[in-house]
Amino acid sequence: MRALLRLQSTAREQLIDVTGQVSDLVAQSAVRDGIVVLYAQGATAAMMIQENWDDSVPRDVLSLLRGLIPKGVWQHDQQDGNGDAHLKAGLVGPSETIPVIDGRLGLSRWQNVFFCEFDGPRSERTIVCTVISDRCGSSS
Numbered sequence: 001m002r003a004l005l006r007l008q009s010t011a012r013e014q015l016i017d018v019t020g021q022v023s024d025l026v027a028q029s030a031v032r033d034g035i036v037v038l039y040a041q042g043a044t045a046a047m048m049i050q051e052n053w054d055d056s057v058p059r060d061v062l063s064l065l066r067g068l069i070p071k072g073v074w075q076h077d078q079q080d081g082n083g084d085a086h087l088k089a090g091l092v093g094p095s096e097t098i099p100v101i102d103g104r105l106g107l108s109r110w111q112n113v114f115f116c117e118f119d120g121p122r123s124e125r126t127i128v129c130t131v132i133s134d135r136c137g138s139s140s
Contacts (some may be wrong), residue, residue: 001029005127006063013066013088015048015058020110022129023105024096029131032103039095039128044085044119046092051113064116065091085119092116100131117122 003025007016024038040047051057062124065088074083096113099106107113115127 001025001031003028003129003131003132005117005129006124007115007127009115009117009122009125011084011117012120013062013085014120015050015114015119016113017115017122018115018127019052019107022123025103026100026131027103030103031100031131031133032131033130033135034100035096035097036100036105037095037132038113038131039130040115041079041128042119044082044089044117045125046089046094046116046118047096048092048114048116049096049098049107049111050114051110051112052114053110056075058114071072080121088118089116 005018005021007018009016022036022038038047050061059068069084069087069091071084074087074094076083076086107128115125
């Protein structure tokens with residue numbers, strides 16, 4: 001099963017928790033055991049699995065990335081001012097793969113799934129969600 005998860009961002013840099021939406025898609029798929037692959041479309045967005053007990057970890061992630069990759073010092077900034085967003089997205093990566101176990105996301109208690117916005121705000125962002133069963137078709 002493949003589905004598109006659409007969302008909005010409200011800040012230039014933002015981690016958006018999409019765990020609930022991904023869990024719902026997995027439930028709709030009726031896959032009991034397999035994987036879900038999440039892919040952020042866009043060269044300035046990424047996917048991340050991280051703790052979300054409170055908002056300190058997502059804030060720390062953004063602070064770290066801002067320190068490592070500051071705004072306004074990259075060659076690409078001469079084109080459209082978002083060179084840092086491209087580098088942050090490339091460093092974090094566009095996808096995550098999560099096991100599906102007994103029809104549920106195989107995340108630990110403290111793990112959540114985040115869409116990472118590095119060039120917002122955007123009225124629409126898209127995550128491609130592909131749920132794949134580990135059951136092979138059988139031939140009789």
